[in-house]
Amino acid sequence: MATDLGLKKLKEALAKGTEPYLMNGDQYRESLRDGRRVVDHNGDFIDDVTTHPTLRHTVDRIAELHDKQFGPKTRDVMTFVDKETGKRKAIGWQVPTTKEHLYAKFKGIEETTRTTLGMYGRPPDYGAMMAIGFLATIDRIEKENKEFADNVRNYAKFSSEHNIYSTDLIADAQSDRRIPPNEKPGRLRIIEDRDDGIVVYGSKVAGSIGNIAHFFTLSTTLGKGLGEDAAIWAGVPVDSENLTLLMREPLALNDANPEDHPLDVRGEEVDNYIMFDKVFIPREYLFSARNINLLGLYFESCAHALWHILARLAVRAQIFAGCAQAIVDILGTEGNQGVRNSVTEVILYAAATRSFVLASIEEAVDWNGVITPHPATVTAGRLYSIENYPRIQYLLKDLCGQGIVSRFPSAVWDHPEFAEKLEEFLPGTGVTAREKNRFFNFVYDLTCGSHANRVGQFENVNATPRYFISELVYQHYDRADWAKFVREIAGIPTESHT
Ligand SMILES: Cc1cc2nc3c(=O)[nH]c(=O)nc-3n(C[C@H](O)[C@H](O)[C@H](O)COP(=O)(O)OP(=O)(O)OC[C@H]3O[C@@H](n4cnc5c(N)ncnc54)[C@H](O)[C@@H]3O)c2cc1C
Numbered sequence: 001m002a003t004d005l006g007l008k009k010l011k012e013a014l015a016k017g018t019e020p021y022l023m024n025g026d027q028y029r030e031s032l033r034d035g036r037r038v039v040d041h042n043g044d045f046i047d048d049v050t051t052h053p054t055l056r057h058t059v060d061r062i063a064e065l066h067d068k069q070f071g072p073k074t075r076d077v078m079t080f081v082d083k084e085t086g087k088r089k090a091i092g093w094q095v096p097t098t099k100e101h102l103y104a105k106f107k108g109i110e111e112t113t114r115t116t117l118g119m120y121g122r123p124p125d126y127g128a129m130m131a132i133g134f135l136a137t138i139d140r141i142e143k144e145n146k147e148f149a150d151n152v153r154n155y156a157k158f159s160s161e162h163n164i165y166s167t168d169l170i171a172d173a174q175s176d177r178r179i180p181p182n183e184k185p186g187r188l189r190i191i192e193d194r195d196d197g198i199v200v201y202g203s204k205v206a207g208s209i210g211n212i213a214h215f216f217t218l219s220t221t222l223g224k225g226l227g228e229d230a231a232i233w234a235g236v237p238v239d240s241e242n243l244t245l246l247m248r249e250p251l252a253l254n255d256a257n258p259e260d261h262p263l264d265v266r267g268e269e270v271d272n273y274i275m276f277d278k279v280f281i282p283r284e285y286l287f288s289a290r291n292i293n294l295l296g297l298y299f300e301s302c303a304h305a306l307w308h309i310l311a312r313l314a315v316r317a318q319i320f321a322g323c324a325q326a327i328v329d330i331l332g333t334e335g336n337q338g339v340r341n342s343v344t345e346v347i348l349y350a351a352a353t354r355s356f357v358l359a360s361i362e363e364a365v366d367w368n369g370v371i372t373p374h375p376a377t378v379t380a381g382r383l384y385s386i387e388n389y390p391r392i393q394y395l396l397k398d399l400c401g402q403g404i405v406s407r408f409p410s411a412v413w414d415h416p417e418f419a420e421k422l423e424e425f426l427p428g429t430g431v432t433a434r435e436k437n438r439f440f441n442f443v444y445d446l447t448c449g450s451h452a453n454r455v456g457q458f459e460n461v462n463a464t465p466r467y468f469i470s471e472l473v474y475q476h477y478d479r480a481d482w483a484k485f486v487r488e489i490a491g492i493p494t495e496s497h498t
Pocket of ligand 1: 122167168169170171172173174175177205206207208271457458461462463464465467
């Protein structure tokens with residue numbers, strides 16, 4: 001079975017480096033110059049995503065993560081040593097066969113989240129999670145077709161050997177919900193079966209970061225009600241012919257002075273609407289086709305991806321808690337009991353989300369030899385994390401008072417007439433007035449700006465909205481023993497007979 005999945009540009013870039021399975025930032029940049037069809041918010045085709053005014057900032061951040069695979073201080077958390085070859089590979093692509101592998105991944109997520117401030121929901125170590133989820137559910141695929149199961153294994157191996165950056169396509173485009181899924185005009189479906197693959201037509205939504213990734217991992221696991229022609233699991237190269245990505249409008253002020261917008265200048269993850277206008281998917285990229293038994297396998301196949309989302313948010317929560325403490329230190333408000341209670345709430349959020357992550361590792365399950373963070377615990381943690389997110393953002397803003405509103409750009413601080421007065425009138429506790437202003441610029445970018453608002457909505461729905469997650473908790477969180485216990489104590493039958 002071949003493991004050569006194309007991607008000429010990427011292979012050329014990889015071959016130029018010092019590590020056989022890793023790319024540094026510049027190699028990663030080169031791998032993206034592959035003729036992909038990306039249309040920006042002005043309706044213009046982008047010649048080179050690495051130099052585009054919006055995307056170059058995003059590419060820089062992802063390139064920084066690639067460079068960290070080589071950095072002496074970071075390479076041990078960003079990579080692992082492959083037992084078979086003795087060579088390093090990206091940590092995301094390590095298939096977890098022990099709990100220690102999950103802890104190592106969590107360390108990698110910590111590093112990635114600190115680099116992106118968690119504003120990127122689909123960093124490189126996330127991309128591997130979907131393929132790992134496919135490996136964890138491979139028995140279902142094997143039942144359908146052994147060749148497809150081999151394709152999944154080959155994809156995971158190929159990707160680990162080529163430092164592949166992938167992102168998922170699951171949800172369908174939003175249109176009139178009263179139309180049955182199987183009749184939606186935008187649904188992605190197979191329009192031709194060929195001996196060497198399939199041809200698909202339609203669209204998919206979001207594809208966050210797809211414009212600067214290498215592959216989409218496509219799966220219709222939220223596809224209940226779709227027909228067999230729309231049941232497709234596959235790897236899709238971003239540079240596939242007839243595949244077009246339409247970028248949403250940019251939101252981060254990424255060309256600003258870094259003092260004024262310290263977080264926005266780190267770039268943003270740009271979502272895309274993905275149009276498949278008769279795209280050919282070669283057979284070796286197919287993981288499942290026309291198998292309606294796999295429609296709706298979201299909870300299982302996405303278990304690893306959902307864990308990454310929770311783990312990233314747990315690290316963001318620490319950033320929020322750090323922020324809360326710094327705000328009250330700088331404003332000198334920490335002596336106030338109400339203020340301390342607010343900070344405690346933010347600390348609690350950080351402690352609880354981290355505990356969900358750690359508990360999910362401790363109670364991990366073995367699915368087809370892949371150690372999978374306890375899925376029901378992850379789901380409960382995800383519901384907790386997104387329901388409380390708006391409250392935490394509110395608390396941070398509330399703790400700031402006028403600080404996040406009454407901010408001035410660096411040009412004002414440089415003004416010959418006002419600079420001195422501003423310094424005299426606005427000092428913080430242990431920081432100058434300008435340093436205080438600079439800090440609140442950071443909190444503004446984290447909680448208030450357009451970019452922060454987009455990330456807030458992303459956290460809320462990027463992996464299904466709360467009603468859906470709530471239902472998953474109800475279906476999957478085991479409390480049978482607890483109910484039995486209280487029934488026994490109360491002296492009633494241990495099971496309901498309805
Ligand atoms: C920024 C962003 C990034 C994303 N990234 C990805 C990605 O990388 N990959 C991917 O596959 N998907 C991604 N998604 C898509 C995401 O999975 C969907 O947005 C999500 O599943 C919700 O579907 P929808 O947006 O079509 O909402 P709709 O189904 O149109 O529903 C709209 C709202 O109505 C309410 N609602 C709907 N039905 C019910 C119900 N039965 N009960 C109660 N309330 C209900 C909910 O509040 C819901 O949010 C992303 C979305 C966003 C906004």
